[in-house]
Amino acid sequence: MNAIIDRRSLLRAGGAMLVAFNLGLRPRDAAAWAEKPVATDEVGAFLSIDAEGGATVFVGKVDLGTGVRTGFMQIAAEELDLPLGRIRVVEGDTALTPDQGATYGSLSIQNGGVQLRAAAATARRELLRQAAERLGADAARLRIEEGVVIAPDGRRATFAELVGGRAFTLKVDANAPIKPPEARRIVGQAVPRVDIPDKVFGRFHYVHDFRLLGMLHGRPVRPPTLGATVEAVDEASIRGIPGVVRVVHQGAFLGVVAETEWAAIRAARELKVRWSNWAGLPEQAKLWEHVRATPVAQVQVTSDRGNAAQAIQGAAKRLSASYDFAIHTHGSMGPSCAVAEFKDGRLTSWSASQATHNLRKQLAMMLGLPVEQVRCIYMEGAGCYGRNGHEDAAADAALLARAVGRPVRVQWMRADEHGWDPKGPPHLVDLRAGLDAEGNVVGWESEAFIPKGAGGNVDLTAAELGGLPRENQLNPGNIIHNLAVPYAFPAVKTVCHRLETTPFRPSWIRTPGRMQNSFANEAFLDELAAEAGADPLEFRLRTLPRDDPRGREVLERVARLAKWQTRPSPQRVREGEILRGRGVTFVKYELVRTYLAGVAEVEVNRRTGAIRVTRFFCTHDCGQIINPGGVRSQIEGNIIHTLSRTLKEELTFDRGAVTSLDWGSYQVITFPEVPEIAIELIDRPTERPWGAGEPAAAIVPSAVSNAVFDATGVRLRSVPFTPAKLRAALQGV
Amino acid sequence: MSQTVSMTVNGRAVSVTVDQPQMPLLYALRNDIGVTGPHFGCGLGQCGACTVHVEGEAVRSCQMPVGEAAGKRITTLEGLGTPEHPHPVQAAFIAEQAVQCGYCTNGMIMQSAAFLTKTPRPTEVQVREELANNICRCGTHPRVVAAVLRAARG
Numbered sequence: 001m002n003a004i005i006d007r008r009s010l011l012r013a014g015g016a017m018l019v020a021f022n023l024g025l026r027p028r029d030a031a032a033w034a035e036k037p038v039a040t041d042e043v044g045a046f047l048s049i050d051a052e053g054g055a056t057v058f059v060g061k062v063d064l065g066t067g068v069r070t071g072f073m074q075i076a077a078e079e080l081d082l083p084l085g086r087i088r089v090v091e092g093d094t095a096l097t098p099d100q101g102a103t104y105g106s107l108s109i110q111n112g113g114v115q116l117r118a119a120a121a122t123a124r125r126e127l128l129r130q131a132a133e134r135l136g137a138d139a140a141r142l143r144i145e146e147g148v149v150i151a152p153d154g155r156r157a158t159f160a161e162l163v164g165g166r167a168f169t170l171k172v173d174a175n176a177p178i179k180p181p182e183a184r185r186i187v188g189q190a191v192p193r194v195d196i197p198d199k200v201f202g203r204f205h206y207v208h209d210f211r212l213l214g215m216l217h218g219r220p221v222r223p224p225t226l227g228a229t230v231e232a233v234d235e236a237s238i239r240g241i242p243g244v245v246r247v248v249h250q251g252a253f254l255g256v257v258a259e260t261e262w263a264a265i266r267a268a269r270e271l272k273v274r275w276s277n278w279a280g281l282p283e284q285a286k287l288w289e290h291v292r293a294t295p296v297a298q299v300q301v302t303s304d305r306g307n308a309a310q311a312i313q314g315a316a317k318r319l320s321a322s323y324d325f326a327i328h329t330h331g332s333m334g335p336s337c338a339v340a341e342f343k344d345g346r347l348t349s350w351s352a353s354q355a356t357h358n359l360r361k362q363l364a365m366m367l368g369l370p371v372e373q374v375r376c377i378y379m380e381g382a383g384c385y386g387r388n389g390h391e392d393a394a395a396d397a398a399l400l401a402r403a404v405g406r407p408v409r410v411q412w413m414r415a416d417e418h419g420w421d422p423k424g425p426p427h428l429v430d431l432r433a434g435l436d437a438e439g440n441v442v443g444w445e446s447e448a449f450i451p452k453g454a455g456g457n458v459d460l461t462a463a464e465l466g467g468l469p470r471e472n473q474l475n476p477g478n479i480i481h482n483l484a485v486p487y488a489f490p491a492v493k494t495v496c497h498r499l500e501t502t503p504f505r506p507s508w509i510r511t512p513g514r515m516q517n518s519f520a521n522e523a524f525l526d527e528l529a530a531e532a533g534a535d536p537l538e539f540r541l542r543t544l545p546r547d548d549p550r551g552r553e554v555l556e557r558v559a560r561l562a563k564w565q566t567r568p569s570p571q572r573v574r575e576g577e578i579l580r581g582r583g584v585t586f587v588k589y590e591l592v593r594t595y596l597a598g599v600a601e602v603e604v605n606r607r608t609g610a611i612r613v614t615r616f617f618c619t620h621d622c623g624q625i626i627n628p629g630g631v632r633s634q635i636e637g638n639i640i641h642t643l644s645r646t647l648k649e650e651l652t653f654d655r656g657a658v659t660s661l662d663w664g665s666y667q668v669i670t671f672p673e674v675p676e677i678a679i680e681l682i683d684r685p686t687e688r689p690w691g692a693g694e695p696a697a698a699i700v701p702s703a704v705s706n707a708v709f710d711a712t713g714v715r716l717r718s719v720p721f722t723p724a725k726l727r728a729a730l731q732g733v
Numbered sequence: 734m735s736q737t738v739s740m741t742v743n744g745r746a747v748s749v750t751v752d753q754p755q756m757p758l759l760y761a762l763r764n765d766i767g768v769t770g771p772h773f774g775c776g777l778g779q780c781g782a783c784t785v786h787v788e789g790e791a792v793r794s795c796q797m798p799v800g801e802a803a804g805k806r807i808t809t810l811e812g813l814g815t816p817e818h819p820h821p822v823q824a825a826f827i828a829e830q831a832v833q834c835g836y837c838t839n840g841m842i843m844q845s846a847a848f849l850t851k852t853p854r855p856t857e858v859q860v861r862e863e864l865a866n867n868i869c870r871c872g873t874h875p876r877v878v879a880a881v882l883r884a885a886r887g
Contacts, residue, residue, distance in 0.1 A: 065834025065871055126811050192830060199821070199835030200826045200842065202810035209769040242735075242752050261764055262756045333774050333782055333836040383834030383871040384773075414775040428823055456784025633876070637833055640872030663779040663868060671861040674874040 022617055036167075038098050043168040045098040046119035047076065051149045053160030054086035057502070060100030062092040064354060065383035066637075066693055067193045067630040068108045074626055075113050078179055078187040079120035080127075081144035082159075084194075092378025102355035102380040104386065104455065104508060106477065106691025109626055110593070113689060121176035123168055129444025131157045181400050181685035181729040188630030188685060207352045208337045208411060213338065215407040216245055221254040222420055223465070225656030226504075227278035230254060238271035248403040253466035255400050257408055265413070272407075279655035280507065281503050291428050291499070297452040298498040303484035306425050306491030311443025315434020323431070325701070325719045327651040328424040329658075329666060330509055334382030335412035336421070340397035344407065346373045351394040352381025359391050363398055366463040366470060385641065386477070387458050389421040391441035395460035396595035405625040415661040422458050422507035423651060425476050429483070429520035439532025441543060443491040446524075447485050448517065450504050451476045452498035458507045462624035473561055476506035482698065484522055486542040486551060486588040503653075510641060512588065519670035519719065522702030523626035524584040526569065527715060535566045536706060537584045542587075544683035553682065554597040554619040555586055561680050562599035562617040569710040573614035577644030579604045583706025589695040595621040595682075598639075598699035601675075602707040606730055609723030611708060613643055613675040618696055620679065623687035631692045635679050638696035646701040650720050740802045742766055742810025754800025759783045761799045762809060770810030770839050774868070781840030781867035785809050791847035810839045813846060822846045825884035826877075833871030841865050845881045854885055 037044045057076045063069035073087045085087045098114045131149035132139035147159045198204035229252045243259035244267045258264040282290035338351035353359045356376035365370040428449040453474035463470040464699040483494045529539035582601045599617040652660040660666035705716045714729040739748045749765040774782030777797040785794045788806040814820030848863045860881045
């Protein structure tokens with residue numbers, strides 16, 4: 001059976017759509033909705049070859065500003081032996097791309113890229129099979145160059161001749177042979193990112209730039225407190241603003257729609273609304289008492305070996321400590337934005353959602369539509385480090401567009417973003433451990449107090465406020481990982497107390513839970529090393545399992561990279577106003593993938609309490625590297641973003657709402673504060689590729705805490721490490 | 734009362750009719766004139782994503798009323814250079830791959846380009862200080878600094 005059938009109409013539709021996006025116009029052909037396979041076991045779901053012999057790659061994982069689009073192109077180009085310039089990518093369109101799950105968890109290359117690679121390898125084998133038939137040659141003796149299959153005698157068949165314009169109709173074979181390392185020419189290279197030139201010349205089309213004919217502008221009008229309800233709306237209060245079309249009111253969901261963006265902004269600001277009072281948030285100063293007092297929904301034991309409690313009880317030395325990590329906001333550079341259009345009872349939604357296939361179901365549920373009547377299309381937004389407000393803006397736009405019967409674009413204001421994006425929840429960990437007389441860890445126990453839920457859908461704000469159908473679940477991300485430790489302690493027990501509630505609607509922000517748990521573990525381990533009088537790096541090496549050479553290697557290499565001086569912490573010399581120290585950290589991501597080690601060097605001003613991280617070193621083993629430039633860029637981003645979180649970021653709130661509503665009240669890292677960064681990548685071309693978008697974040701807070709301890713003898717256990725906290729701690733020394 | 738404002742944008746004479754001259758220039762550029770290089774980031778002059786050049790000076794277009802742009806010469810990222818004739822800062826951003834999501838990139842380039850005309854051979858510290866009020870969330874800072882220094886080296 002021929003595995004390729006004629007699908008010219010589909011490819012025309014797909015092509016028209018790409019052109020339309022480049023022009024910033026609407027995709028013309030909604031008829032393409034049901035024509036293309038999107039099942040993840042179909043080659044045609046991932047790939048098509050056009051009439052000119054170029055390839056279009058369809059991926060459910062999206063480029064959130066990470067450069068992964070270029071990585072996908074490299075993977076497809078490598079397996080198909082096509083030049084990069086002849087690969088196009090369609091991302092996150094529920095009508096066109098396979099559902100590969102949300103773009104989170106550092107899984108785009110590890111899972112999404114590996115699926116795409118299998119599809120491309122399957123397609124390559126099929127192309128060779130067809131060429132062999134056409135050329136009357138043995139498939140094993142054919143080679144491919146730039147989309148042309150060439151027989152030993154020089155006869156040729158182009159991809160266009162073989163399949164151009166027809167769709168693949170064969171199943172993905174996960175065992176189809178992939179290129180061996182020595183034959184790779186594109187994968188493994190630091191290929192420049194394809195999106196950068198357009199971004200540098202102002203020609204890139206973000207979702208914020210997307211326009212439809214007849215489109216109106218909307219703005220949500222959020223309540224002044226999280227739980228307030230509308231008592232009265234004075235629509236006359238905005239009658240004087242030219243261009244106002246409608247006030248949309250559904251429960252506590254309120255929005256305005258206007259002909260121009262400025263009119264919508266003014267209307268949202270000036271609309272007079274009487275809201276009910278609400279003050280259901282805990283007192284910020286007593287946040288951790290509140291967390292401890294929150295009812296527990298479920299107790300999860302994430303590791304249990306030996307009898308940890310007994311081992312600690314009988315230990316020569318016993319230590320205990322509590323670590324906490326503040327509530328954070330995503331703080332995307334661009335406030336969330338989306339465009340929605342209802343036509344013939346169908347909703348099309350353009351947004352920067354990291355999970356369009358999930359958003360589709362959520363929008364359908366909220367609106368009472370069959371899921372088939374909703375199409376969600378990804379367009380890049382400002383960098384997204386987890387589930388931020390994009391989906392909520394899409395819900396706002398959908399409700400407003402349905403109300404006015406015209407396409408509506410919604411862009412939040414800065415205060416909407418800081419005030420209403422879902423938050424990284426408060427994270428608290430208690431630890432206890434015991435050392436024997438030789439300074440070996442004999443027992444380790446930890447208990448995390450963190451909200452229940454996992455990586456499912458985060459409810460849409462418009463559905464919550466409007467009292468519309470929603471799943472009504474908490475989903476803070478998979479935040480239990482890395483509470484279990486990678487070390488060979490004889491007795492360990494790690495437990496997560498999953499809390500019924502958390503003050504703010506939670507979601508995942510880059511490295512959710514894994515970072516907070518690693519912070520607690522790796523800083524507490526440093527406390528044990530200091531108690532044992534051991535060098536912290538050697539202490540880790542001697543505690544790592546013997547059969548984990550990749551773990552040992554990142555640690556040994558970071559020691560060389562940072563010119564680590566072997567000695568216990570804290571350092572003895574403490575003279576002058578500025579104290580210097582260094583701290584090390586090791587993480588095996590989720591205990592099953594990417595290995596990392598980091599060293600932070602700090603300068604601490606003991607008068608002001610200010611911490612300056614001067615240098616940060618990282619060794620990184622994520623298996624096979626698709627694009628070393630991309631991996632480096634992600635590691636740099638992880639380190640800097642997480643330094644910002646570790647040193648500065650903290651949501652503030654009163655009893656009713658978030659009060660850190662701008663960049664003045666929610667401060668982030670600035671250029672003068674960014675350290676020198678040195679990275680050593682360990683490439684393993686014969687291994688599987690693992691993720692790089694998150695893991696390096698997990699090494700940052702503990703490395704800094706450990707370095708501050710080394711400099712000062714003071715242990716910081718509460719993120720962010722503000723000057724006030726350090727000053728207070730230094731007074732106790 | 735609607736009002737017509739005329740200015741020069743990227744060398745082209747343009748007129749926009751606005752309901753309020755207090756409307757920030759940013760909205761006129763993005764929605765009426767059709768240049769989307771400058772981005773809305775905060776609307777508060779805190780982040781720099783909306784930066785344009787007004788008479789050669791780096792200005793936060795979210796803070797400048799469109800009425801005040803009357804008669805002025807405005808340059809946006811689109812007008813700074815093109816793929817065929819890139820501004821040295823643009824070329825350097827590509828060479829250093831100094832972009833992740835790119836939402837802040839407009840401000841980084843526009844701020845740096847204006848800075849280099851006055852300080853053609855800056856130190857690294859000067860570049861960092863100059864960009865201290867431009868926010869990046871992706872952590873592209875070291876590459877941005879490297880790009881500005883590269884552009885300065887010529």
